[in-house]
Amino acid sequence: MEQALAAADTAWVLAAFTAVVLMVPGLALFYSGMLGVKSALNMIMMVFGGFAVTAVLWVLFGPAAVLGDSVGGLGLIGDPFTDIGLGSLLEEDPDGGMPAALTAAFHLLFAGITVAIIAGGVADRMKFSAWLVFSGIWVVLVYFPVAHWVFAFDDEEAGTKGGWIANALAAHDFAGGTAVHMNSGVAALALAIALGRRRGFPHVARPHNLPLVVLGGGILLFGWFGFNGGSAGGANHTAGVVVLNTLVAAMAGLLGWLIVERIKEKHATTLGAISGVIAALVGITPAASLVSPLGALLIGVVSGAVGCFAVSWKFRMGYDDSLDVVAIHLMGGVVGTTLIAFVATAAAPAGVDGLFFGGGIDFLGRQIVAMAAVFAYSFAVTFLIAKALDKIMGIRVDTETEMRGIDVPVHGETAYVMDSFSPTGPSTLRPEVFAEDRDVIVPKS
Template sequence: MPPGILTLAADKVTLSPANTGFMLICSALVMIMTPGLAFFYGGMVRVKSVLNMLMMSFISLGIVTILWVLYGFGLAFGTDKGGFIGWNGNFAGLSHIGLTELWGTSTIPVYVFAVFQLMFAVITPALISGALADRVKFTAWALFVALWVTVVYFPVAHWVWGEGGWLFKLGVIDFAGGTAVHINAGAAALGVILVVGKRIGFKKDPMRPHSLPLVMLGAGLLWFGWFGFNAGSWLGNDDGIGAVAFVNTQVATAAAMLGWLAYEKLRHGSFTTLGAASGAVAGLVAITPACGAVSPLGAIAVGVIAGVLCAMAVNLKYKFGYDDSLDVIGVHLVGGVVGSLLIGFFATGGVQSKAKGLFYGGGLDQLGRQAVGVVCVLLYSLVVSYVLAKAIDLVMGFRVGEDEEVAGIDQAAHAETAYDFAGAGGGTVGRKGPALGEALTKKVDA
């Protein structure tokens, strides 16, 4: 991802209307991923918490957008300050940028790059929310999002992608967000879980997805939007690298879905729709850092490995006793780690950079660099996220009350419910609507 990676390409000094239009489309595709994530997560929770789950993603669109304009873009992509953070006063408020001022050596305006990167910043904290379903205060979550993007996401984005960022200078390859987005979010999820604790009834009560069609719809929107997420990260396609990223995204996602389903069939005896959706997302996560470094055959390997390992990892919460409600750790943290490390094996040296993996004669050098990036981002996000969550918990309480959790957060936090069961059916339901609605709600929740 530019600006650093773009120095590997030929110098580009004039604005390209084609690339500019392409990047605006890619920005819109990445934006639709956040509502897609909301549907994906919303379908996986019980009926009493659907709206809260949707809102935990949607609120990120509001909070992060404003912070990005005020100072986030400057911190992430401003002039490097020691390899760990950036700053550019002209980026504050996005108020001192020329309309046709180009971003680095690219052919797109700074405004276009800024809005594309904004969508990455928006979805990353939204990913964390899936681990916290059913049990956190909406106000506490909103405050956490604001603090977390400020002290975790913006600095890490600079480390990985900023001109002068220390991980970029080290040679860590992350085409579109394996470390900065997925490992970052997955580690943060674990940090917050350690503070807020388990849901009431964890490992005792059934907590099945209330709407698998919503899950599949969300997964489909994520898959669709991910082409903008990955292919757009080259900021154009004058040299064909964006096209390679697009192809690898499709290939790895398909392979991961098949790998997850095969493991599921062998382990549990069934091919499930939830497994298909989760496997696809695992493949999307794993190929994100690697889509500009591997060949399509390498993408198949990345996808299959990620699909199987993530399917195995989602069960770790029952073994170790942490309540990752919607498998953010099992899919995003593990998938991000797998995809980032596999670059050290499958990088061909012929796409985005000359760095080669072990299987292409590059030795262990690139694998070592990838491991440093993985470990440093994971530990930083885990520790800081834990501290932030602990501070919020001490000041205002991060978790809802027991009664609200048992009854459902939707009514308590949002004064709404996702479904009006009392209005279902004909005249009989009209006379017995409230009682029937209550019975149906209990049945779906179970």
């Protein structure tokens, strides 16, 4: 019986793993469609490129740094030198438990997607070579430590110490509201400030393909059931509650964003709808095992509404977060991580009560400390990495490349082949003419 249950758990996490893998192309399409056509391919390359660099470094020392025994028992970083190359993961568990290689692979996806999310903040203007170097340095110096803080738990049987947020602070973050979403959102903000605004900001190119955005967002929605559901660790009651909460929160987020958008802009847009879904998915990520479906609805609708309000902040404050990583990921992470302290219920799998159900105020305090620590560390280190790379190799494309679009000068490709044929022969119009973005978004005051 126990072996059958272990096999079922492994099968579920394998299925979740494959769903999360789809989030990589989903994010690439979601981001790419929101850009003008001249840099659409560059964004796809940034998503996949950042993920690729992360995968290589993960094999070298990622699992030990994130999930391993904390260096000096301080809870700051796992010992990265305990399993270089992951050779130990080839050994089969004699008890038939969850394969260690699968656990490592699942957490690799978290790391790679966190890096990829950052790319949305610097679209249209960052050197591809600098992005790849930045990705490698950032995942080692920022993601690995922060993920250790949040995801590594003490193991008394093995005699290992985990991260300080998960253990000493005892803050709650089910699947990465702080380590993944706040972390990437803060990093995108810091990198965007270091890089500077796009030329012509705030008059920026319109999304060139909204159906592509919705397709990418739909793939992300699908993958999120693996992201959250797989974090339950098996085919169990927790997984069932988590996927239900994930779905209802996403739909509430769609409505929350559209309500605010309708009031503010007098329109309910397709881009707003899918953005609300993603913002709510971010919000429910830290809370999925701690709240009831009603709590999930509240987190979803608030995440969507706050995200819609936050989109305009970049125009008021002057930072150029190209694809609203701050509004969706940073603020979604803040909303979800904060609201846990109010709407968590002991009836949910995690068994913890928030303030609305008789829990103590210390719950909220712990959540705030965790968020503040991630914000401060991620922003400071990201900004320093960006400034150092700018001094060493330069991180921004030249003016001509930025105005022309990055796809052709850097990648030698265009997203669409625009040659047309008539009865008299090929059109004389050049493809690069079609590649010019003539429509721009003019932000409302």
